Amino acid sequence: MTVAEDTYLLGSGDLFIGNVSYTATEEDISAALTNVGAISGGAALSYKPSFTDVKSANRGTIASFKSDEEMTFKSGILTWDLKNIEKLSAAYYSEDIATGTRKVGIGGMKNIPVNYLRFVHTKPDGKTLTVNMFKAQAQSGFELTFDSEKETVLDAEFKLLAVTGKNDGNLVDIIEEI
Template sequence: MATVKEDTILLGSGDLYLGQVDPNATETEIQAALVNVGAISGGATITYQTKFTDVKSANRGTIMSFLTDEEVTFKSGVLTWNLENLSRLYPAKFTSDTTKKRVGIGGIKNVPINYLRFVHTKPNGKKLTVNIFKAQAQDGFDITFDSEKETVLDVTFKALSVTNKTDGNLVEIIEEI
């Protein structure tokens, strides 16, 4: 029986970064623009879904199937409470002064599009990095204040395509070896 190597099984969560970055920016520009949005609760999930259109023959059944649509979503719970993060995620306006912070939500039509980076550190210290070049939080949110549980902002991002990328235009996953 073959033994599974320890570093082939991913456990745990990671760090979530967001920033306003041109999808074709250099790595140096990307790193300079990204902000760690805080601790993650409940891990993170990447979902890749496809839709196909079948070509059917009356006498032979399905003879061809074409990929006609694909969608990538990224879901995570943001645990660290920071009002400014709401304006990074949703159509909101953040302001602050020496006495208070404020975020106004609603009536703003432009939903931020972020470069999303999720970095998971494996037990061997190597990194697994997920980059979504254009991510937009399209679901709303619930904020629950419960004396028994921490307040977590569950966020679902939809990947928007980068039209001039030809080597994967929604998401990339990079594993250090």
């Protein structure tokens, strides 16, 4: 597998999702997050800045500054619950205890939820690498393939949105235990 230089492979870990304000306390964040299930194929965090060059007619490029940035998080979810699809798309989840059925209706709704994501990778030494993504929106849709020869994996891709007013990393925090 070829990996772009600006992609950080995170390996296996636990993915958590929930509706949390980036200003919430760690206790509130932990209480609001739900583990989405086992991960297949690891996870990748990609950062792509865009630059604008300032060019001189007689000297070439004399300056370059970052004009935009995009960050995405991708992970395959191997064991998933129908109610989590409501957090990934314009969907509605319901459960009928009387009939013993759960249902997710997809499409026709205008808003795709924006969630707080947390990915926790445990290193071989038992310490963790935690990636907190304050505002994540699944904008690439998903595909569910039911194949008798292999497991069904929901490949989720999230676009990370900037948190206004936060100047110490407004897309993601990466915290490594050392």
